[in-house]
Amino acid sequence: MTRRPDVVVAGGGVAGVMAAITARRHGLAVTLVDDNATPGGQVFREPSAFARTVTPPDHERREGDRLRELLRRSGVRVLSGWGIWSVQPGYRLDLSNDFAVQVLEAGSLVAATGAVERFFPFAGWTDPAVMGLAGASLLMRAGGVLPGRRTLVAGAGPLLFSVAHQVLDAGGEVVAIVDTATRTQWAARAATLALDPARLKTGVAWMARLARAGIPVLGGAVIRQARRGEDDLDVTIGSVRGGAPVRSVRCDAIACGYGLKPSLGLTRMLKARHVFDEAAGYWHPHADPFGRTDVAGLYVTGDGAGVRGAQMARLRGILTGHGLAFDHGRIDAATLAHLARPLLRAMRRLEVVSRAMTSLMNPRPAIMKEAEMHAPDTLMCRCERVSIAAGGQAIRDGAGDMNQFKAWTRCGMGPCQGRMCEDSARQLLARHTARAPTEVGAFTQRLPLRPVPVRALSGNFAYADIVLPQAAPP
Amino acid sequence: MGIQPSHAGRGFEAENGKILTQTVIFTFNSRPFTGYRGEILAAALRRGGIVALGVSAVDGTPRGAFCLMGSCQECLVLVGGVPRNACRAVVDDGLCVTSIAPLGGGS
Amino acid sequence: MSAVMSRPAVMDVAVLGAGVMGSTAALFLARQGRRVALIDRKAIFREASGVNAGTLTLNMTRAALVPHALKGREMWLEARSWLGRDVGAVATPGLSLAFTEAECALLEERAAARREMGAPISVVGAARALEVEPGLNTTVRAAAYCPLDGFIPAYGVGRGYCLALCEAGVEIMENSAVDGIARAGGHYEIVSAGQVIARARSIVLAGGAWLERMMAWLGLRMRVKCLVNQLVVTERLPPVMGSVVSIANGLLSLKQFVNGTVVMGGGWQGRGHVDTGETSVIPANLVGNVRLASFTIPRLSEARIARIWLGFESETDDAMPAIGPIPGWENAFVIGCVHSGFTSGPYMGRLLAQAMDGQAVDLKAFDPARLLLSLPSAHKGFCS
Numbered sequence: 001m002t003r004r005p006d007v008v009v010a011g012g013g014v015a016g017v018m019a020a021i022t023a024r025r026h027g028l029a030v031t032l033v034d035d036n037a038t039p040g041g042q043v044f045r046e047p048s049a050f051a052r053t054v055t056p057p058d059h060e061r062r063e064g065d066r067l068r069e070l071l072r073r074s075g076v077r078v079l080s081g082w083g084i085w086s087v088q089p090g091y092r093l094d095l096s097n098d099f100a101v102q103v104l105e106a107g108s109l110v111a112a113t114g115a116v117e118r119f120f121p122f123a124g125w126t127d128p129a130v131m132g133l134a135g136a137s138l139l140m141r142a143g144g145v146l147p148g149r150r151t152l153v154a155g156a157g158p159l160l161f162s163v164a165h166q167v168l169d170a171g172g173e174v175v176a177i178v179d180t181a182t183r184t185q186w187a188a189r190a191a192t193l194a195l196d197p198a199r200l201k202t203g204v205a206w207m208a209r210l211a212r213a214g215i216p217v218l219g220g221a222v223i224r225q226a227r228r229g230e231d232d233l234d235v236t237i238g239s240v241r242g243g244a245p246v247r248s249v250r251c252d253a254i255a256c257g258y259g260l261k262p263s264l265g266l267t268r269m270l271k272a273r274h275v276f277d278e279a280a281g282y283w284h285p286h287a288d289p290f291g292r293t294d295v296a297g298l299y300v301t302g303d304g305a306g307v308r309g310a311q312m313a314r315l316r317g318i319l320t321g322h323g324l325a326f327d328h329g330r331i332d333a334a335t336l337a338h339l340a341r342p343l344l345r346a347m348r349r350l351e352v353v354s355r356a357m358t359s360l361m362n363p364r365p366a367i368m369k370e371a372e373m374h375a376p377d378t379l380m381c382r383c384e385r386v387s388i389a390a391g392g393q394a395i396r397d398g399a400g401d402m403n404q405f406k407a408w409t410r411c412g413m414g415p416c417q418g419r420m421c422e423d424s425a426r427q428l429l430a431r432h433t434a435r436a437p438t439e440v441g442a443f444t445q446r447l448p449l450r451p452v453p454v455r456a457l458s459g460n461f462a463y464a465d466i467v468l469p470q471a472a473p474p
Numbered sequence: 475m476g477i478q479p480s481h482a483g484r485g486f487e488a489e490n491g492k493i494l495t496q497t498v499i500f501t502f503n504s505r506p507f508t509g510y511r512g513e514i515l516a517a518a519l520r521r522g523g524i525v526a527l528g529v530s531a532v533d534g535t536p537r538g539a540f541c542l543m544g545s546c547q548e549c550l551v552l553v554g555g556v557p558r559n560a561c562r563a564v565v566d567d568g569l570c571v572t573s574i575a576p577l578g579g580g581s
Numbered sequence: 582m583s584a585v586m587s588r589p590a591v592m593d594v595a596v597l598g599a600g601v602m603g604s605t606a607a608l609f610l611a612r613q614g615r616r617v618a619l620i621d622r623k624a625i626f627r628e629a630s631g632v633n634a635g636t637l638t639l640n641m642t643r644a645a646l647v648p649h650a651l652k653g654r655e656m657w658l659e660a661r662s663w664l665g666r667d668v669g670a671v672a673t674p675g676l677s678l679a680f681t682e683a684e685c686a687l688l689e690e691r692a693a694a695r696r697e698m699g700a701p702i703s704v705v706g707a708a709r710a711l712e713v714e715p716g717l718n719t720t721v722r723a724a725a726y727c728p729l730d731g732f733i734p735a736y737g738v739g740r741g742y743c744l745a746l747c748e749a750g751v752e753i754m755e756n757s758a759v760d761g762i763a764r765a766g767g768h769y770e771i772v773s774a775g776q777v778i779a780r781a782r783s784i785v786l787a788g789g790a791w792l793e794r795m796m797a798w799l800g801l802r803m804r805v806k807c808l809v810n811q812l813v814v815t816e817r818l819p820p821v822m823g824s825v826v827s828i829a830n831g832l833l834s835l836k837q838f839v840n841g842t843v844v845m846g847g848g849w850q851g852r853g854h855v856d857t858g859e860t861s862v863i864p865a866n867l868v869g870n871v872r873l874a875s876f877t878i879p880r881l882s883e884a885r886i887a888r889i890w891l892g893f894e895s896e897t898d899d900a901m902p903a904i905g906p907i908p909g910w911e912n913a914f915v916i917g918c919v920h921s922g923f924t925s926g927p928y929m930g931r932l933l934a935q936a937m938d939g940q941a942v943d944l945k946a947f948d949p950a951r952l953l954l955s956l957p958s959a960h961k962g963f964c965s
Contacts, residue, residue: 035544035562036562037514037562037564042543048510048512048513048514048517049495049496049510049511049512049513050495050510050512050513050517051513051517053495081562083544086862086864088861088864092864094864098553098556098557098558098562098563099556103864116541116543116545117541117543117545126530126535126537127536128525128526128527128536128537128538128539129525129538130540131538131539131540131541131542132540132541132542132546134541134542134543135539135540135541135542135543135561136542138542138543138561139516139517139520139539139542142514142517143513143514143516143517143520143521144513144517144521145517145520145521147520271859382540382546382548383532383547383548384532385530385532385533394740397740397743397744398625398740398743398744398747398753399624399740400624400755400756401624403624403627404624404625404627404739407626407627407631407736407737407739407740408736408737408739408740410840413887413888414547414816414887415547415550415816415885415887416545416546416547416548417887417888419545419546420540420541420545420546446888446889446890447862447864447888447889448886448887448888448889450544451547451816451885451886451887452885452886453556453557453884453885453886454815454871454874454875454881454882454883454884454885454886455556455875455882455883457867457868457871457886458868458871458872458875458882459868461872461876463680463681463720463876465872466869466872466873466876467868467869468828468830468832468869468873469832469847469848469849469850469866469869470848471687471830471831471832472641472643472830472831472832472848472920473643473831473900473920474643474644474691474694531816531817531841532817532840555883557883557885575819577817577818577819577820577841
């Protein structure tokens with residue numbers, strides 16, 4: 001066994017990799033755990049050899065390759081393909097892959113687990129031809145495969161336009177973009193976007209391209225229903241405010257998502273303080289600029305601390321690395337301040353733009369109300385197939401909090417552990433009980449953070465090896 | 475199903491001789507498929523026209539890869555008899571992939 | 582303290598603790614025509630009663646409690662008749678298994694003790710055990726077979742109770758953490774966050790693992806040991822078993838629910854404390870549990886673990902229940918610390934309601950007086 005590292009970094013996205021490399025440069029022993037086959041996270045996911053031959057080598061790919069190369073040469077011990085299924089204070093991390101388990105211990109833990117996509121239901125969203133926006137992006141960029149020939153792109157936030165652009169790049173067709181935000185809401189953020197000329201330029205280029213290709217952008221709209229036809233989907237689109245359907249389109253794939261939210265498994269398990277960001281519509285762990293949470297030795301960096309995008313994630317990761325060095329006595333306060341200053345300056349500039357984008361990703365409660373009004377049999381929990389109507393009935397029967405709601409409906413009890421349905425459940429409860437989402441709360445985070453195969457956990461054993469608890473009373 | 479990019483084979487990086495893609499043969503529910511070594515199952519199957527990877531354990535309706543980041547668990551298949559996410563498991567020569575059998579009944 | 586508040590109306594009974602014991606007592610008391618308030622620090626059925634392994638077993642029940650467990654099991658299976666709705670109880674056989682010679686002897690001993698108390702348990706050979714449960718590991722040597730066993734998905738039961746209690750006119754007060762009880766003018770005042778939230782002529786303390794704290798409100802000391810049981814559930818699987826399976830020492834509690842998930846209970850401990858209500862898994866303790874389960878039903882090795890959770894199980898000094906009047910306090914009762922309490926819970930709750938109604942029921946063995954380490958010093962004023 002290798003010696004106990006000073007730091008374990010959980011997550012191999014840009015923030016985690018930069019935190020690990022930076023801490024390592026300060027002389028700390030660092031282990032990075034990542035559940036993907038290779039580091040890079042979602043934004044810099046390593047393309048397969050096939051994808052490299054069929055998609056253009058864009059900025060993300062070059063940056064990702066550079067990141068992987070930096071990590072390879074850094075002296076950071078990398079455990080790829082391992083997921084964390086349990087975390088205990090102190091810190092003990094229980095890892096698993098599909099075949100085995102192992103335990104890792106360290107004094108400091110950096111949660112760099114990034115963001116997950118936020119979803120809200122519409123009738124038919126469990127059809128296999130419907131996938132997340134981020135998922136569609138990964139399929140194209142890392143897999144070199146289009147979601148479908150004719151893709152409908154729907155949801156909220158800048159990822160809509162990025163994915164549409166990628167579909168076109170890969171030679172696919174975008175039948176329409178359905179955006180919960182209106183043109184006016186985007187325009188209101190245009191001035192903010194101007195603070196980040198690079199991003200503004202990219203945005204304008206995307207829009208121009210979509211306009212040239214004649215792709216309809218439907219603002220203030222949501223998918224109301226997707227019905228499976230002979231060999232494609234018949235999709236009805238309506239206004240976010242309800243009323244009669246405004247349009248119907250046919251496609252053979254839907255990419256949808258309502259922005260990103262921090263992945264909170266580790267910080268929730270460790271009971272770090274979380275705060276609710278009203279504009280973004282999600283909880284994130286409370287942390288200082290170096291990522292220190294209120295739990296000793298626990299850091300959070302990158303999008304996991306609040307979704308700000310890859311550029312910010314990189315800066316946050318470096319800052320966390322410096323912070324670790326200071327907290328482990330490798331540098332003094334003056335050095336830390338000196339190292340942090342330019343990073344903090346750069347972050348301040350990006351912060352304004354990132355926050356504007358975050359608020360555009362937040363579809364607000366209207367989205368659940370809309371789904372409820374038009375198709376109460378819509379499934380809000382994909383794993384357990386719980387409908388919005390069944391959820392509403394449980395609330396009327398007396399389920400007043402998230403955990404009772406989960407117990408009475410099984411919503412959130414399936415293999416995804418509520419990651420896909422928690423936002424819907426919260427909004428439904430908030431609406432029915434006339435409370436703020438913060439009052440409604442969250443599902444209690446349970447282990448394992450990812451399903452663990454029994455065989456991996458049990459290993460090879462004989463009956464005599466089984467340690468039994470004390471016998472029950474006679 | 476034309477979901478392979480139209481410019482497949484343009485060879486963005488292959489031109490520089492940097493990347494060699496090696497094809498492999500694997501089976502999904504006994505049907506042979508071609509994949510490229512190192513790519514995820516979900517991508518190889520979708521290129522081969524497979525969108526539904528199994529059925530819901532609750533109502534038996536088709537399910538497929540949804541989040542592609544190991545979160546939703548909907549792309550679970552059996553790879554050589556072991557339950558694995560198709561968005562994580564990588565194709566290899568002779569891999570035997572099957573859908574998880576429907577439960578039949580239950581509520 | 583509460584001078585400016587409008588004083589709550591005086592109820593006939595305030596039940597503190599909305600688990601299976603308290604809720605059943607409340608239900609039957611209300612049906613006797615009493616005005617009942619049911620108060621809980623959290624939501625109804627969210628502690629042990631909603632998070633236990635849902636077993637309707639006799640093999641794992643204490644021998645002395647077999648008669649009650651038999652009655653409780655009956656009630657669960659016929660919930661429609663007294664709760665007004667089905668709670669998903671399923672009757673199956675039960676098997677307690679022996680894989681070693683020592684376990685065979687233990688099995689005989691435990692089966693005999695339960696048989697004596699009325700459980701129809703017989704010790705059978707491997708062939709018969711495999712006939713009852715074809716999914717078993719074939720190296721099984723003997724089994725205690727009981728045709729009367731079964732399970733309930735415990736997490737959903739509170740919903741049926743919630744509806745039934747409302748129909749019966751019980752006032753359910755959730756999220757009301759009580760921090761003391763005062764005696765004033767011939768009735769009890771229930772205090773939460775410094776305010777009187779309910780007044781009642783009688784009280785029933787039904788706080789499970791929190792009973793030691795509750796008794797302290799009355800100046801009484803009753804030791805309540807708290808077990809922090811760790812439970813495991815798999816993803817939905819095709820049918821791998823059809824009975825409730827334990828091992829000879831009374832542990833494991835393995836069963837497959839109608840929805841295909843398999844729950845592995847059985848007494849492996851996690852961390853937790855009743856004062857905070859917080860619990861946490863001990864990952865290392867999971868290995869034994871999962872090994873035993875997958876050894877017993879080999880097909881479980883193909884499954885994935887979907888969730889692990891924990892619950893507080895309460896136990897008195899002699900591991901027998903505390904049910905009956907609280908010595909020294911008028912119209913005050915306690916109910917709890919029943920081993921396999923979920924199984925016999927509805928029966929125990931109804932028994933208490935009957936006793937409070939003046940009906941002749943035998944609660945001698947459960948008399949709380951035997952458990953008291955100190956007697957009340959005063960019958961007045963605010964105790965907290």
